[in-house]
Amino acid sequence: MKKVLSFVLNGHEVSAEIESHKMLLQVLREEFQLTGTKEGCGQGECGACTVLVDGIPVDSCIYPSFEVDGKSVTTIEGLLGEGNVLHPIQAAFVAHGGVQCGFCTPGMIMSSKALLDETPMPTVQEVRNALAGNLCRCTGYVQIVDSVLSAAEKIQAEIKQ
């Protein structure tokens, strides 16, 4: 069965005819060619496929596409500012070595975005809890936590200015 889904994707109204067994991840990558969102395990374990649905991080590999109808989806591509300026969280990951092979990075950054939207100045433990569903086989996590903490400070400093 197929259905026309209409939703907001990275700030733009979109619609597309989608088959009922497709997960959001496939729709993003295949229908909209947004390949920033990665598939790791495909089973809700690793968080590589994390996107925000109405601002809340979910694993898009197990998120039924029909459920996004009428909702708002943000992927890593949606964080880029005007003139291709990196979002402060993206910039912090680059500056602090939070990226090695990069496969976990889009998911890490989406989880971090949701955390900082809810808790602008998190503790180390809050960062670790928020990223507990994002696995990284390269960095050992220390640089990732540093990246998020430093992004939090940057964002707060910019707001104050």
Next chain:
Amino acid sequence: MKRFEYYQPRTLDEAFERMGNLKGAGKYVAGGTDVIVRLKQRALKVDALVSLRGIAGLGDIAHNGALSLGGCALFRDIERNEVIARDFPALHQAVSMLANPQVRNVATIGGNLCNAAPSADCAPPLLVMDAVITLEGPRGKRDVPIESFFKGPGATLVEAPEILTGITIPAITPGTGSAFLKMGRVSQDIAKVNAAALVVMDGEVCLKCRLSAGAVAPVPLRLKACEKLVEGRRIDHDLLEEVALTASREVSPITDVRSTDDYRRHIAGVLAKRALGDALKFSTF
């Protein structure tokens, strides 16, 4: 993944009708963190999923002394609810340790119970709290105590096309404390063993004790021999050691990919003892 239809009813009646028409070839989906994962692993085949996410009110959480949770209450919302954290700490702890944030943002308490894994983390807290489960079907509503809800691994009292619409936890009385503990390989894994305890204290004496353990038998268990041991007594070091021994004898674990029966038996005793000690600390008499 194999193809399947995906229906999104707006009311319970619509859901019952849809499920009835599928004649056993359909499954409900709430958060999908069990059912979709099993479809993707090809451990399950269906012609159609019937989503409960669009049915109004099923996700509600209400408190008027007793706590009412809708069948589709999200772990995300339970975890952030201050009354639950204060009055029902064992449930709060179980939910905030379960899986990971992305899973908790979509997974539901009803899904955890209906999936009926012996390791389901919500089962021990709800068992010690004497929760009542409400099931609704085309022929009406029935309430069942959680103690009789589980029938075996993956099996419950729910008869298709029934839906678990609510969970009610009785109000706590003064002197109540509860706690949940879980032992896993890594933090987001399902439990090798989990346990919950609830005590109602009158000063130093335990008036009421409830103990429960999961992943140590085909269904989550009440540890009734331990409960009997504790009620009417002061909870001291010696009694806690007795509880640990008794709990180890009351369980009947298996060996599987996660652990061995011996280890589970031992840890069930340790967790029962510690959960009881923690529940005592939470008690506010």
